[in-house]
Amino acid sequence: MTNKLLLESLQKLIEPSKMLTDTESLEAYGKDWTKIYTPNPMAIVFPKTTEEVQAIVQWANEHKVGLVPSGGRTGLSGAAVATNQEVVVSFDYMNKIIGFNEIDREVICQPGLITEQLQNFAEDNGLYYPVDFASVGSSQIGGNIATNAGGIKVIRYGMTRNWVVGLKVVTGKGDLLDLNKGLIKNATGYDFRNLFIGAEGTLGFIVEATIKLERKPNNLTALVLATPDFESIMSLLHAFQSKLDLTAFEFFSDRCLEKILDRGDIPAPLDDRYPFYALIEFEALTETIKDEALAIFENCMEQGWVVDGVISQSEQQLKNLWRLREDISETIAPFTPYKNDLSVTISKVPSFLADIDEVVKADYPDFDVLWYGHIGDGNLHLNILKPQNLAKEEFFAKCATVNKDVFEIVKKYNGSVSAEHGVGLVKRDYLEYSRSAVEIDYMRSVKAVFDPNNIMNPGKIFK
Numbered sequence: 001m002t003n004k005l006l007l008e009s010l011q012k013l014i015e016p017s018k019m020l021t022d023t024e025s026l027e028a029y030g031k032d033w034t035k036i037y038t039p040n041p042m043a044i045v046f047p048k049t050t051e052e053v054q055a056i057v058q059w060a061n062e063h064k065v066g067l068v069p070s071g072g073r074t075g076l077s078g079a080a081v082a083t084n085q086e087v088v089v090s091f092d093y094m095n096k097i098i099g100f101n102e103i104d105r106e107v108i109c110q111p112g113l114i115t116e117q118l119q120n121f122a123e124d125n126g127l128y129y130p131v132d133f134a135s136v137g138s139s140q141i142g143g144n145i146a147t148n149a150g151g152i153k154v155i156r157y158g159m160t161r162n163w164v165v166g167l168k169v170v171t172g173k174g175d176l177l178d179l180n181k182g183l184i185k186n187a188t189g190y191d192f193r194n195l196f197i198g199a200e201g202t203l204g205f206i207v208e209a210t211i212k213l214e215r216k217p218n219n220l221t222a223l224v225l226a227t228p229d230f231e232s233i234m235s236l237l238h239a240f241q242s243k244l245d246l247t248a249f250e251f252f253s254d255r256c257l258e259k260i261l262d263r264g265d266i267p268a269p270l271d272d273r274y275p276f277y278a279l280i281e282f283e284a285l286t287e288t289i290k291d292e293a294l295a296i297f298e299n300c301m302e303q304g305w306v307v308d309g310v311i312s313q314s315e316q317q318l319k320n321l322w323r324l325r326e327d328i329s330e331t332i333a334p335f336t337p338y339k340n341d342l343s344v345t346i347s348k349v350p351s352f353l354a355d356i357d358e359v360v361k362a363d364y365p366d367f368d369v370l371w372y373g374h375i376g377d378g379n380l381h382l383n384i385l386k387p388q389n390l391a392k393e394e395f396f397a398k399c400a401t402v403n404k405d406v407f408e409i410v411k412k413y414n415g416s417v418s419a420e421h422g423v424g425l426v427k428r429d430y431l432e433y434s435r436s437a438v439e440i441d442y443m444r445s446v447k448a449v450f451d452p453n454n455i456m457n458p459g460k461i462f463k
């Protein structure tokens, strides 16, 4: 069948204006924030109902056309990229909250709901949706679930997985599965809900989610503490965590702070500059808790782990301190960063970072290397910035070579080549550094059960 006839048959499954094939839309909907792949989808469709999604999946099976699910496309792994004449299935019009029960503290929503809208809905109802990260204003809940998004509050609240109590999915065979139905306890065999979370749309597409909400945190207070070296960050983590329930423990290097301050719109946290900074957040529920935090701060100074620091005294100051960490990714985006999102168990972080730093510095002494991340979760973001005079292709090729050495270290430490950004296309060829060949074979077999014709996000996670 020609493309023209194919598209005519596809168009019949959805509303007339809900298929796009113009160049600009193909370009926009065919890529995510990785921006390293050339988008090349056949069309974009915007289903409005589950039945339409099922019809599209049936159509794709019949014609053996790949489908790529599309949310806010803020992903950093290329999971929502369409490079191979796939049809992009955008959930932009399945974006509503369709139920809420305050006794269950559960909200039912469609996959295209913007994450921030879920957060706002929770807040309007005196509750809290705790998964938080810089791109909540654009990312969609379906994409968050498909990638098991993490972010800045994982130390206290866990990943997206922890908040999904029900999922409706259309499998690659076109079946509609209603998984776990909002239950907190459900011991009835395989939990397919958890299989679809983090599957990057390779088994099926999420068409509805039931999300659990939480009590709203009170009087969140942040400290930004400067340390003389990286090891001190770990001492701080231990000191604070052993006395307080933290809602965040993040870190960034001075190179990151420099980039942030160069923007000119975020105030410097301290008078001087130091090698590393920790951002520590807790609920100052009582004066005693706040005093306790200050006492730990003082003790850490006495130990030499902290050389200077600041504590937020207002909502505005809290926001400003968070921007120092949260805005790093967006701020360095124009420098064409080569990204890594690594994790190891927390105790191994210092030697892991030192080993990787040594490799990167030896291989690329003149590259700008930025370290930051969710240190309380053992998750490090390593960003290498492209020197201005180096062509993009050459830069990425060089980074890909050194990446092998980096991932050997990840493997040695039993770490992960993707802590929270997913595998997609970017980490696909490196999956074996974190998952065994046997495991990957099992993954392939599982995919074949749910998606025998390989039409659901083909080529993502593994080939």
Ligand SMILES: O=C(O)CC[C@@H](O)C(=O)O
Pocket: 076, 134, 151, 325, 326, 328, 329, 339, 340, 373, 381, 382, 383
């Ligand atoms: O861009 C990155 O490397 C990390 C993005 C995000 O996960 C963050 O923690 O800011």
Ligand SMILES: [Zn+2]
Pocket: 151, 373, 374, 381, 420
């Ligand atoms: Zn992150």
